Amino acid sequence: MEKMGIVFALMGAVLAALTSGIGSARGVGIAGQAAAGVTTDDPSKFSKVLILQLLPGTQGIYGLLIGFITMTQIGIMGGSADMSITKGLLFLGACLPVIFVEPVSAINQAKASIASISLVAKRPDQFGKAMIFPAMVETYAILALLISILAVFGVAGLNV
Amino acid sequence: MAVVPMKRIFVCALKKDRKSILEMLQRLETVQIENFDRDKKDDVFEIQDKSEIKNQFERNAQTAAEALSVLNNRIPEKKSLLSSLEGREALTVSEYEERVKTRDGIMDAAQEILKLDRECAENNAEIPKTETQIIALEPWLSYDLPLNFTGTRKTAAFTGTLQNEVKLETILEKLNEYAPDAVEREVRVISAAPEQTCIFLICANKDAEAIQDALRKMGFAKPPFTSDNPASASKKLKSKLEELHKKADSLNEEIKSYKDHRNDLKFAVDYFNMRAEKYDIISTLSQSNRTFLVEGYIPAKNAELIEKKLSDHYDAIVEFSDPAPEEDVPVLLKNNGFASPVEGAVESYSLPGRGEIDPSFIVACFYYILFGIMFSDAAYGIVLVIVTGVLLHKYKNMEPGIKKLLSMFCFCGIGTTFFGFLFGSFFGDAVKVISTTFFGHEVILKPLWIDPLTYPMTMLAFCFVIGILHIFVGLGAKMYMQIRDHQYLDAFYDVILWYMLLGGCILLLMTSSIFTDMMGISRPLPQTAAAVGKVMAIISAVGIVLFGGRSSKNWGKRLLKGLYALYGISGYLSDVLSYSRLLALGLATSVIAQVFNKMGSMLGGTWYGALIFILVFLVGHILNILINALGAYVHTNRLTYVEFFGKFYNGGGRKFMPFAVHTKYYKIKEDV
Numbered sequence: 134m135e136k137m138g139i140v141f142a143l144m145g146a147v148l149a150a151l152t153s154g155i156g157s158a159r160g161v162g163i164a165g166q167a168a169a170g171v172t173t174d175d176p177s178k179f180s181k182v183l184i185l186q187l188l189p190g191t192q193g194i195y196g197l198l199i200g201f202i203t204m205t206q207i208g209i210m211g212g213s214a215d216m217s218i219t220k221g222l223l224f225l226g227a228c229l230p231v232i233f234v235e236p237v238s239a240i241n242q243a244k245a246s247i248a249s250i251s252l253v254a255k256r257p258d259q260f261g262k263a264m265i266f267p268a269m270v271e272t273y274a275i276l277a278l279l280i281s282i283l284a285v286f287g288v289a290g291l292n293v
Numbered sequence: 294m295a296v297v298p299m300k301r302i303f304v305c306a307l308k309k310d311r312k313s314i315l316e317m318l319q320r321l322e323t324v325q326i327e328n329f330d331r332d333k334k335d336d337v338f339e340i341q342d343k344s345e346i347k348n349q350f351e352r353n354a355q356t357a358a359e360a361l362s363v364l365n366n367r368i369p370e371k372k373s374l375l376s377s378l379e380g381r382e383a384l385t386v387s388e389y390e391e392r393v394k395t396r397d398g399i400m401d402a403a404q405e406i407l408k409l410d411r412e413c414a415e416n417n418a419e420i421p422k423t424e425t426q427i428i429a430l431e432p433w434l435s436y437d438l439p440l441n442f443t444g445t446r447k448t449a450a451f452t453g454t455l456q457n458e459v460k461l462e463t464i465l466e467k468l469n470e471y472a473p474d475a476v477e478r479e480v481r482v483i484s485a486a487p488e489q490t491c492i493f494l495i496c497a498n499k500d501a502e503a504i505q506d507a508l509r510k511m512g513f514a515k516p517p518f519t520s521d522n523p524a525s526a527s528k529k530l531k532s533k534l535e536e537l538h539k540k541a542d543s544l545n546e547e548i549k550s551y552k553d554h555r556n557d558l559k560f561a562v563d564y565f566n567m568r569a570e571k572y573d574i575i576s577t578l579s580q581s582n583r584t585f586l587v588e589g590y591i592p593a594k595n596a597e598l599i600e601k602k603l604s605d606h607y608d609a610i611v612e613f614s615d616p617a618p619e620e621d622v623p624v625l626l627k628n629n630g631f632a633s634p635v636e637g638a639v640e641s642y643s644l645p646g647r648g649e650i651d652p653s654f655i656v657a658c659f660y661y662i663l664f665g666i667m668f669s670d671a672a673y674g675i676v677l678v679i680v681t682g683v684l685l686h687k688y689k690n691m692e693p694g695i696k697k698l699l700s701m702f703c704f705c706g707i708g709t710t711f712f713g714f715l716f717g718s719f720f721g722d723a724v725k726v727i728s729t730t731f732f733g734h735e736v737i738l739k740p741l742w743i744d745p746l747t748y749p750m751t752m753l754a755f756c757f758v759i760g761i762l763h764i765f766v767g768l769g770a771k772m773y774m775q776i777r778d779h780q781y782l783d784a785f786y787d788v789i790l791w792y793m794l795l796g797g798c799i800l801l802l803m804t805s806s807i808f809t810d811m812m813g814i815s816r817p818l819p820q821t822a823a824a825v826g827k828v829m830a831i832i833s834a835v836g837i838v839l840f841g842g843r844s845s846k847n848w849g850k851r852l853l854k855g856l857y858a859l860y861g862i863s864g865y866l867s868d869v870l871s872y873s874r875l876l877a878l879g880l881a882t883s884v885i886a887q888v889f890n891k892m893g894s895m896l897g898g899t900w901y902g903a904l905i906f907i908l909v910f911l912v913g914h915i916l917n918i919l920i921n922a923l924g925a926y927v928h929t930n931r932l933t934y935v936e937f938f939g940k941f942y943n944g945g946g947r948k949f950m951p952f953a954v955h956t957k958y959y960k961i962k963e964d965v
Contacts, residue, residue, distance in 0.1 A: 184923060191924050195877070198884045202746075210891070261641020261930065268931040275874045279753075282880065286749055 138221030139207060139214045145228035146203035149235075149281070153196020156236025160189030160243030167247040171254040181253050181260050185246045188267045192239035195278040199231045202282065206289040219293045227284035234277035242270035296651045297592045297625040299949075301329075301616050302599065304587040306609035311585055314607060315571055315952075318587070320386070320961050322953035323599065325623055326589040328577045338579040338586065347572035353400060354565035360403035361558040363410045367548050370555070380690035381960045389961045392560050399557045406551050413544040416537055423534045430530070432484040432491045433516065433523035440516045440523060449501035451494040451508060453515050459490045464511070471507035475500030491516070563956035574952055590616070590623055590949070621647070624946035632657040634701035637694060642934050643944025650774060652942055656933055659763050660701070663932055665708025666759065667878040667925035669745075670886060672720040673918050674709030677702055705925075715742045716752075716879070720914055721886025730894040731903060745879060750812055753876050760872030761799070763932070764865065767940030768792065774941065786840040793833035795865060800826025834859055868936045874928050882921040889913030 168182035203224060208214040249263035302324060306314055318324050328340070384392070433440065436452070444450040455464070461482050468478070478496035485491070496504050579586045591599060596613050603609045616622045624644040626636050632654040639653050668674065681703040685696065713719065717740025728736035745752035768788050775784040802808050804823035842854025893909035896902035938944075954961055 184927075187920070187923055188927065190920065191881075194881055194885060194920065194924075197888070198881050201884055201888050259641070261638065261934075264927055265931055265934055268927050269935075271928075272871060272874070275877045276870070278877045279873045282749060282877070283753075 135218070138216035138218045139209075141218070141221035142203065142207040142216060142224035143209060145225035145232070146200045146207070146209070149203065149228045149231045150196045150200035152232050153199075153235035153239070154193045156239030157190050157193030157196075159236075160192070160239040160246075161186060163240075164189055164243045164246040164250065167250045171250055174254065178253060178257060181257065182250050185250050185253065185263065185267065188246050188264075188271070189239045189243040191271060192235040192242070192274050195274060196231055196235050199228055199278065199281045199285065203228060203285050206285055217293060220288065220291065223288040223291065223293070224285065227281055227288050229281075230277035230284075231281040235274055238270055238274040238277075242267045242274075245270050295627065296645055296946075297594070297627045297949075299590045299616060299622045299625070300593045300596050300613045302587070302589055302591045302596070303612040303614070304603060304609055305584055306587070306603070306607055308580065308583055308585055310607045310609070311575075314587075314603065314609070315574065317602065318599075319567065319571060319952055319954055321595075321599070321602075322951045323595045324587070324589050324591045324952055325950055326574055326577070326587060326952045328579060329588050330579065335579070337581045339581075340577065341575070341580055343572045343576045347569045347576070350565045350569035350572065354562050354569060356400065356407065357403045357558050357561035357565065360406040361555065361562065363406055363548065364551060364555055364558065367545060368552050375684070375688070378684060378688040378691045378695060380688065380692055381956065381958055383690070384959050384961050386961065392557075393564065395557065396561060396564060399554065399561045402551060402554045403558060403561065406548060406554075409544055409548050413541060413548070416540050416544060420534065420537050420541070423530055423537065427527055427530045427534065430523050430527045432486065432489070434527060436483045436491070436493065436523055438493075439521045440526075444495065444498070444501075447498055448495050449498050449504070451496075451504065451513070452492075453508075453513050454489045454491050455514075456489060456512050458485050458487050459492075464492065467511055468504070468507050471510050472500070472503040475503045475507075478504065559958035563954075563959050567954055567956060570952075570955060589952075592625060592949075619647075621947055623949035625949035626651050626653060628653045628657075630700070631704070634697045634704060635660050637697045637701070638930060638933065640948070642938060642942075644946030644948055646943055646945035648774070648778070649942065649944070649946070650770065652770065652938070655766055655770060656937070657704070659766070659937065660929055660933060661704045661708035662712075662759065663763075663875065664705040664925050664929045665710075665712040666756070666875045667928060668705070668709040668882055668921060669712045669716055669879040670718045670720065670882055671710050671713025672718075672723070673882070673914075673922075674706045674711070674713050676918060677706030677709060677922070681706060702922075705929075712879075714740075716740050716883070717744050718883045718886070720910070721883055721890050723886070723890055723910070726890040726894050727906075730906070731898045733898070745876065746883065749876065749880075752879070753873060754812060756872045756875040757869055759875065760869045760932075760936070761795070763872070763937055764868055764940060765792065765795075767937045767942075771941035786836070786843065790833045790836045790840070791865075793829045794837065794862065797826045797828070797830030797833060798862075801830060868939070871932065871936055874932075878921070878924055878928060881924070882917065885917050885921070886914065889917065 164186040168186040171182050172179050204210050207216065207221075207224060245267040249266050252263045253260055304314075318326075432454075438450075438452070440452055442450050442452060459482075461480065464480055464482075468475070468480070475496055477500060478494060481493045483491040483493055494504065494508070591613075600611045600613075603611050626633075626639070626644070628636060628651070635657045636653050638660065639651075639656055645651055665674070668677075681699045685699050685703065691699075717738050719738050724736055724738040728734060743751055768791060772784045772788040775781075775787070800818075800822055804818045804820065804826065808814075837859045838852060838855040840855065841858025842851040845851040845854055889909055890913075892913070893906035894902070896905050
């Protein structure tokens with residue numbers, strides 16, 4: 134049982150990458166369908182709708198980021214992997230904001246992206262504004278990421 | 294560095310000069326034509342509808358465009374990936390006039406190309422039809438009578454097919470069953486395949502009906518053709534097919550022979566579109582029997598040039614006047630090389646409305662910094678500068694919009710390089726990884742300031758400081774506009790009080806123990822600072838409550854509104870917190886770069902390790918650059934549009950759209 138600390142910590146790290154990856158994969162996928170539809174009509178809008186399609190992809194990267202930082206901090210990528218159960222659970226807790234917020238925000242951002250893609254289809258000159266609506270959703274993904282980063286670094290420095 | 298001042302222009306000229314005056318204005322691209330008195334009734338001047346002529350020109354442009362696409366389908370134009378950067382080819386006026394003379398010939402060629410294309414399409418439609426006919430004849434090839442042979446004087450013949458593969462014995466059995474009396478008959482199976490059996494049956498005339506009934510019961514069907522004998526029919530069809538193919542080839546060759554007309558066709562597309570646009574404008578002009586009027590807006594600095602051009606060559610009256618203050622004057626931005634690249638970003642939010650300043654310069658100052666912090670890798674910045682620099686240098690003729698975007702990324706690249714060295718990131722930790730893995734001793738590129746991964750809290754505080762600066766500059770811009778408009782009290786209530794409140798709160802925060810503990814600061818600010826902060830915050834908060842709702846006369850309502858205005862502080866809090874994305878995106882760039890470096894170096898310092906490293910390094914970093922440059926671009930825009938513009942900028946201006954040559958392939962330069 135004493136060895137379980139690292140198990141919890143790694144669970145946090147991989148779940149962060151896992152749920153965010155799932156969310157972004159779904160998000161980029163559904164936005165891609167809308168983007169492909171617009172490109173059928175007007176291939177010259179390709180670059181614009183591609184950018185909008187990619188916006189929900191960042192959540193997956195944030196998950197990867199937390200996963201990677203956590204793994205380096207807990208010694209999976211080299212170093213000692215000994216830690217108490219408390220510390221392991223703390224790492225898992227630190228990853229929770231990313232684990233839960235990223236997939237939800239990715240999918241909702243994708244919905245905003247789809248709406249923006251149809252906006253660009255009708256009014257290509259309004260691309261700047263169209264980009265902002267999905268970017269608004271991402272704010273919460275960034276806030277969750279921020280808390281997770283600070284928490285992971287904080288937990289790594291704790292002596293428990 | 295500002296919104297270009299505009300003048301109203303009024304031109305009255307003779308109708309005989311209409312064509313050349315309008316064409317000159319169109320080429321100069323500096324007058325936005327607008328009929329201000331459109332709805333005014335007048336006995337002398339009236340608006341003439343020229344949409345008929347315009348439609349004719351549009352049809353011509355359409356024809357030329359179609360012919361061009363036919364030609365391009367046959368012989369694709371050689372285009373590189375970057376050809377969209379090349380811009381339009383420039384023609385001088387005399388070259389243009391020279392080419393205009395050939396327009397009828399060009400249109401004839403266009404019609405000819407379209408005619409050939411139609412012929413080709415008809416011809417090609419025949420090919421599959423003939424092919425099916427040949428296939429349908431194949432089972433009958435060994436049959437040497439015409440397929441419509443019905444018998445001789447005393448006999449009746451039946452030629453046709455039965456479904457599925459049927460044996461001769463089965464056919465005979467069935468005939469015996471269905472027509473037992475008709476014994477004088479002869480059946481041949483010509484060919485048999487799983488899907489059908491081709492048979493020939495001959496019998497005495499008297500039995501014809503009985504046999505026919507029997508055959509119907511067996512599912513007998515007539516053959517597809519009633520021509521002469523199958524072998525020769527097939528031969529004829531084959532030679533027809535060959536001819537069709539030959540004709541298709543010759544038609545294609547003929548169309549291809551027009552390949553030298555490609556540039557002419559492009560010119561025709563442009564020429565007719567230009568004329569259509571001109572007639573569109575003529576339809577809005579007030580005209581009398583002998584004269585016509587042109588009204589509109591012109592940048593003040595071009596007024597003299599236009600006046601000189603018009604009065605030197607034509608009998609024309611040209612007048613300029615300043616637009617009235619309440620007029621919705623179209624907006625044109627003019628900035629120096631540092632600020633003009635972000636004009637595109639400003640424009641895609643909204644152009645400055647009436648009385649607003651052109652924010653491009655202050656936007657530019659922060660734009661490159663914010664992008665730099667988010668992209669934050671020296672090597673990526675250098676890559677960005679080199680790529681955009683090479684493109685800008687190589688394609689000098691590119692369209693202004695693309696040029697602005699590229700130079701914006703070039704400046705962003707410089708910002709990125711700066712912050713990359715500040716945070717010690719060069720392809721992530723590539724220097725360290727390469728030196729330890731392949732050369733055995735560790736070389737570390739030391740950050741000039743801090744490594745955000747080691748000191749995330751310091752970096753976070755730095756991001757907030759940048760954010761507060763950004764917001765304060767936004768408020769300052771608002772104050773500038775209010776002072777310029779002599780609204781000194783508004784400037785005090787709306788900006789100075791907020792400066793005090795926010796400044797006081799920041800002082801209080803910096804002296805609090807939470808902050809000093811979090812940042813690990815050993816020597817906190819003296820307590821007097823806290824006291825000063827407290828006093829500042831309280832005074833300004835009271836001021837905001839008292840004056841925030843000053844537009845209301847009723848004091849009760851005014852205080853409530855003031856309280857609500859004070860609640861706006863939560864907005865400022867969330868605005869500042871929003872700048873934490875600088876840290877998050879900056880970390881994302883460097884951590885992903887490190888992940889790729891680590892993946893690449895996993896095989897160690899051997900030669901195949903080096904090979905894998907190079908491969909992973911290239912693919913990984915290109916991917917990282919693309920994804921994170923996109924992220925940095927989007928979020929720089931967001932911070933500018935929401936947090937920064939929210940403080941002072943509403944926009945709503947109308948874009949200056951001069952009467953111009955909106956062509957696709959050529960641009961025509963007026964010799965000035």
